[in-house]
Amino acid sequence: EDKVVQSPLSLVVHEGDTVTLNCSYEVTNFRSLLWYKQEKKAPTFLFMLTSSGIEKKSGRLSSILDKKELSSILNITATQTGDSAIYLCAVSRDDKIIFGKGTRLHILP
Amino acid sequence: NAGVMQNPRHLVRRRGQEARLRCSPMKGHSHVYWYRQLPEEGLKFMVYLQKENIIDESGMPKERFSAEFPKEGPSILRIQQVVRGDSAAYFCASSHDIKARETQYFGPGTRLLVL
Numbered sequence: 001e002d003k004v005v006q007s008p009l010s011l012v013v014h015e016g017d018t019v020t021l022n023c024s025y026e027v028t029n030f031r032s033l034l035w036y037k038q039e040k041k042a043p044t045f046l047f048m049l050t051s052s053g054i055e056k057k058s059g060r061l062s063s064i065l066d067k068k069e070l071s072s073i074l075n076i077t078a079t080q081t082g083d084s085a086i087y088l089c090a091v092s093r094d095d096k097i098i099f100g101k102g103t104r105l106h107i108l109p
Numbered sequence: 110n111a112g113v114m115q116n117p118r119h120l121v122r123r124r125g126q127e128a129r130l131r132c133s134p135m136k137g138h139s140h141v142y143w144y145r146q147l148p149e150e151g152l153k154f155m156v157y158l159q160k161e162n163i164i165d166e167s168g169m170p171k172e173r174f175s176a177e178f179p180k181e182g183p184s185i186l187r188i189q190q191v192v193r194g195d196s197a198a199y200f201c202a203s204s205h206d207i208k209a210r211e212t213q214y215f216g217p218g219t220r221l222l223v224l
Contacts, residue, residue, distance in 0.1 A: 004151075032211050042113075042200060042215035043152070088151055092211045095165055099144075099151035 002027045004100035006089050012106045015081060021074040021103045023089030033065050033072050034097065036088040043088055046074070079107045113138075113203050113216035114183075121222045122191050130186040130219045134203030141184045142213060143169075143176060146198040158184060191223045 007022045025033065032050045036043035047056045049065035049072060056063050060079075065072045076083055086102040114133040122128050134141050139160050144152040154168040158178035169176065173191075178184040188195055198220050202213035 006151075034211055041217045044215070045212060048211050090152075096154045096157065096168070097142075097211070097213070098154065101149070101151040 002091075002093070002098050004089055004091050004098050006087075006100035006103050008103060009101065010104040010106070012108060013079060014108050015079060017079050017107075018075065018077045019079060019105060021076075021087050021089075021105070022071065023073070023100060024069075024071040025089075025091045025098075026070065027091045027093050027098060029094040030067075031092040031094065034090040034092060035063055035072075035074050036090065038086040038088055038102070039084075046087075076105075079105075081107045081109050083107050113201060113214050115199075115201050115216035115219050117219060118217060119220050119222070121224065123224050124192055125190050128188040128191050128195070128221055128223075130188075130199050130201075130221070131183040132186070132201030132203075132216055133183040134201075135214050138203035138205050138214075140204045140206060141178050142202045142204075143184070143186050144200045144202065146200060146218075148197075152200060155186070188221075191221075193223050196221055196223045 004025045032048050034048050035046040047063045052065055052067040060077045063074045084107045086104050088102045090097050090099040113135050116131050141158045143155040146152050156169045156176045157165040161180050173189045175187045198218045200218045201216045204213045
């Protein structure tokens with residue numbers, strides 16, 4: 001059965017710290033890997049990764065895909081309290097998108 | 110607001126009642142996806158619809174759940190004879206076409222509470 005596994009499930013750090021969130025997958029007919037940020041409402045799109053080894057960056061956030069290891073990491077540097085959210089990893093296959101359970105990140109001021 | 114609209118935002122039902130959740134996709138989008146999110150869980154795919162067609166309902170329970178996306182009007186997710194286990198957040202997303210489904214835009218969700 002296809003699955004997307006995220007770790008850790010929850011993480012508490014202090015403002016200014018750097019965090020790394022992990023995502024591994026076992027999905028047939030892989031198309032792309034997606035990262036979303038979910039605060040108290042709808043998930044918002046962060047990154048789509050299709051090629052191995054190419055880092056995508058957006059401000060303090062960056063992500064990279066390793067197709068050999070079937071995994072991806074999301075890095076957040078110099079964290080701020082506004083980064084507190086659930087970070088969802090998802091894998092798009094030919095017919096649907098499969099989500100992981102998310103990592104709950106809490107940034108302490 | 111041209112984003113994905115969902116209503117109601119919160120819905121309370123007693124066991125055995127029906128719940129109707131509505132989703133209006135972004136302007137120009139004809140593909141709609143419904144997801145369910147249980148507490149402490151990720152989003153779970155339920156159904157994928159295009160206008161007047163159900164494309165993939167493999168994630169939807171076989172009984173009590175149905176979805177439609179008529180030619181005119183919003184997509185509707187209908188849950189008959191609700192049970193406590195149906196309590197969850199139901200998110201709708203839309204995309205322009207099948208090739209763009211990775212860039213789905215999500216609505217704010219409907220939080221269903223079954224008493």
